[in-house]
Amino acid sequence: MASEKKLKITLVKSTIGAIPKHVATVKSMGFKKLNSSVELPDNAATRGQIQQIRHLVKVEEI
Numbered sequence: 001m002a003s004e005k006k007l008k009i010t011l012v013k014s015t016i017g018a019i020p021k022h023v024a025t026v027k028s029m030g031f032k033k034l035n036s037s038v039e040l041p042d043n044a045a046t047r048g049q050i051q052q053i054r055h056l057v058k059v060e061e062i
Contacts, residue, residue, distance in 0.1 A: 005042040006062050011035065013056040022053050029053075 011031045015023045029049055030038045039062065040046045050059055 006039050007042050007046060007050075008037055008039050008060045008062050009050065010037045010058045010060075011056060012058050015056065018056070022056065025049050025053050026056065 009029065011026060011034055014034055015026050018026075029040065042061070050057060
């Protein structure tokens with residue numbers, strides 16, 4: 001199996017004051033605290049989630 005591309009996503013802005021849909025997206029991606037990072041596969045679903053909360057996160061390819 002070929003190595004799958006992954007994305008390292010870091011929550012850099014607080015969800016306080018964010019709309020509830022964005023807060024739910026942040027939780028579903030696995031973030032617990034501010035400045036925490038998660039590694040998720042680089043696929044269309046993940047890219048869609050990132051697009052929705054792009055003002056709250058920093059994304060790096062690994």
